[in-house]
Every structure is written in C-alpha cells, then in structure tokens.
Amino acid sequence: MEACIEDPRPIDLHIRLSLRIDEAGKSVLFEFFDDGPGIDPSELHKVFQLFYSSKGKKGTGIGLYMTRQVILEQGGSIHADPVPSEGARFTVTLPLQPADSREGDADRPIDPLR
Structure with a gap:
C-alpha cells in the first residue's frame, strides 16, 4: 500500500488479493x-533484507x-515478482497443517536477526 501511495502517476491504483x-x-x-x-529488478534481491527501503x-x-520472518516461522514462503511501472505481485504460501517438527514452537521467540 505504501508503494502505491508514493506513486506519483495520476492514475487510480488498485490492490487485489487472490486466495487458493x-x-x-x-x-x-x-x-x-x-x-x-x-x-x-536490480533491487529485487534486497526487498526482504532488514532495513532496506525503497522509500528513503x-x-x-x-x-x-x-x-x-513470520511466514518462514510458520513453514511458508514469500516470493516477489517485479513489473516496473506496472505493479508488483507477492505470493505467500503457507501450509494448511503445521509440520510435526513445529509442534511446541509457539512459545519460542522469533530470532529477528536470522
């Protein structure tokens, strides 16, 4: 949403969600x-790095x-696809069932530096 708010183009901007x-x-x-x-595309490898911002x-x-980090802790993944001047797509995948090895992890704190 913030990237859309900062977009200087005089167009109506939309954010859509698909779930399957x-x-x-x-x-x-x-x-x-x-x-x-x-x-x-040259910035894509940085978007998930701590303290990286395209907004200065x-x-x-x-x-x-x-x-x-939250998605990874849940056994999922996130992927970004760039389309400069046309938008972006983020895909989040989360397991429907928690992995057996994750049981009991609910009380373990997330390591913010990992």
Missing part, C-alpha cells in the same frame, strides 16, 4: 497484486523483513 489451495491440498497461496510503481527516510525497512 494448491493442487496437492497441502498449502494455501495468497497472491497480492498491485498496479503501483513495481519493483526495479519515509520507510524503516522492517515491514517486508518481518513479514518474511
């Missing part, structure tokens, strides 16, 4: 699409980093 179960029935996929400024001093660089 994978073909094996083991994961749920969330796809977030926007038609904002997109992600520069207007951003903290914590949002996508923490989002990724």
Whole structure:
C-alpha cells in the first residue's frame, strides 16, 4: 500500500488479493497484486533484507523483513515478482497443517536477526 501511495502517476491504483489451495491440498497461496510503481529488478534481491527501503527516510525497512520472518516461522514462503511501472505481485504460501517438527514452537521467540 505504501508503494502505491508514493506513486506519483495520476492514475487510480488498485490492490487485489487472490486466495487458493494448491493442487496437492497441502498449502494455501495468497497472491497480492498491485498496479503501483513495481519493483526495479536490480533491487529485487534486497526487498526482504532488514532495513532496506525503497522509500528513503519515509520507510524503516522492517515491514517486508518481518513479514518474511513470520511466514518462514510458520513453514511458508514469500516470493516477489517485479513489473516496473506496472505493479508488483507477492505470493505467500503457507501450509494448511503445521509440520510435526513445529509442534511446541509457539512459545519460542522469533530470532529477528536470522
């Protein structure tokens, strides 16, 4: 949303959400699409890094980093697809069932530096 808010183009911007179960029935996929400024492909490898922000001093660089950490802690994944000047797509995949090895992890704190 913040990237769309910062977009200087005089167009109506939209954010869409798609939700589906994978073909094996083991994961749920969330796809977030926007038609904002997109992600520069040369910056793509940085978007999930701690303190990286494309918004300069207007951003903290914590949002996508923490989002990724929470998703990974749940056994999922997040992927970004850039389309400069046309928008971006983020795909989040989360398991429908917790992995056996994850039982009891609910009380374990997330390591913010991992």
